[in-house]
Amino acid sequence: MTTPLAATLDVPGARLHYEVRGRGPVLVLIHGGAGDAGVFHEIAGPLAEHFTVVAPDRRGHSRSPLVPPGGTPRVAEHSDDIHRLIGELTDEPALVYGSSSGAVVALDLLARHPERVRTVLAHEPPVLGLLPDAAAYRRLFDEVRATHRREGAAVAMRRFLTGVGLVDDTWEMPPLSQLPPTLRELMERMAANEPFFLEHELTEITAYEPDTDALRKAAGRLLIGVGRDSTGQAPGRMGAALADRLGLEVTELPGGHTGYVEDAGAFAARMVELLGDGGLTA
Template sequence: MTTPRTGTLEVPGARLHYEVRGSGPVLVLIHGGAGDAGVFHEIADPLAEHFTVVAPDRRGHSRSPLDPPSGTPRVADHSDDVVRLLGELTDGPALVYGSSSGAVVALDLLARHPDRVRRVLAHEPPVIGLLPDAAAYRRLFADVRVTHRRQGAEVAMRQFLVGVGLAEAGWEMPPLSELPPPLRELMTRTAANEPFFLEHELTEVTEYEPDTGALLKAADRLLVGVGRDAARQMPGRTGAALAARLGLPVAELPGGHTGYVEDAEAFAARLTELLADGPLTA
């Protein structure tokens, strides 16, 4: 694993940490809730053989603190941050991969700043308003927030993951002491992000309504991805629902909601196939 070049960028209300690897067309990787740039370490190196890979910690996560350290960033704040970061790194439009909450950010980026985007792959954006059982998920997320306040982040995250189908009942995170040092460092950071996700990001992101009109205008640059193993999980269902709403095919990705960790080699190869120059196909 190569050591990335790192930088910081002052933006209104935050200071962004970002990592850069490789050369070639710029590809921005946008992480999901409670994550940071480190979740992409396993796919960053193979992608860097084809692209200049840029991975920021989104504002409020890990090494990108809010200033002042309070409040709930809007989805538009995150997509505007990507535009500001691109302004520091390239004059042209960029390729963008967004995972989960990061996929919502990528959709907003394409809708509001289409001139900065060459191609977007939105991987399972949790736009629950497109689901017939959206109200049940909104009740779940309200209950998760109450659980967080009463019992803490660990219990609330377990409730959330089981509720959306990303974990089995009784699932437990392995002790940090059993993990290799790089993964232990990453998991320590992401665990520290969980309160922010539960109190601020979960509701903000899942209440987001994509601008389907704007996305239809840019549909020739949009892919909606769903993991091969994620069709019955809530994020997989929302991804499929968005593709159907826009009349787009679903781009199948290896693994489930976090395929970039589950099968990094295959996932990086699939991203390269989907995002490289050429006709946009699923």
């Protein structure tokens, strides 16, 4: 596994931690949910054989503190962060992969800063407003937030994950003591991120309305990814709804909503297939 070079970048309102591996065209990986750069550990090594892989902790997550602390970052702030990060690393447009809420950030980046992007692969962006049953999910997320305040992050996260179909009632997280050290450290950081995600990001990210006019103009540089195993799950449905709205075909990816963890080897190979020649062209 390629050892990453860790660095920081000061941006308005935050200090971004990011990790760099490999050589070649810049490929930025944007995490979702309560994650951080560490969620891409398993795919970063194979991808680094083809790309300069850059994985930041989004502002407010893990090692990227808000400066000063507090507040709810807007999607535009996250995408501006990626815009500045790309400019720090290269003079050329970058390849961008975004997972879940990271996919929303990638869409906003493409819509607002198209000059910074060569190809975006947006994996199941939670563009909730495109679903016919969006109101039911908004009620669910309000309930999740109330549960967090009443019963804590662990209970609320379980309610969230079961409510959107990512896990079932039998799912149990293995004890941290049984996990390898790197994964244990990641899970500890993610647990620490959960209150921020539940209180500040869940409703903010899912309220985002993509600029479909701008995205149609950039459609030659956009892939909407949906996991092979995501059929019927809310995130997969949202990704498919966005592709339909933009007149694009869905790009199938291995696994489900977190295929980069579930089947890392196949997922990395699929990304190389999609992006290895620079991806799509405008």
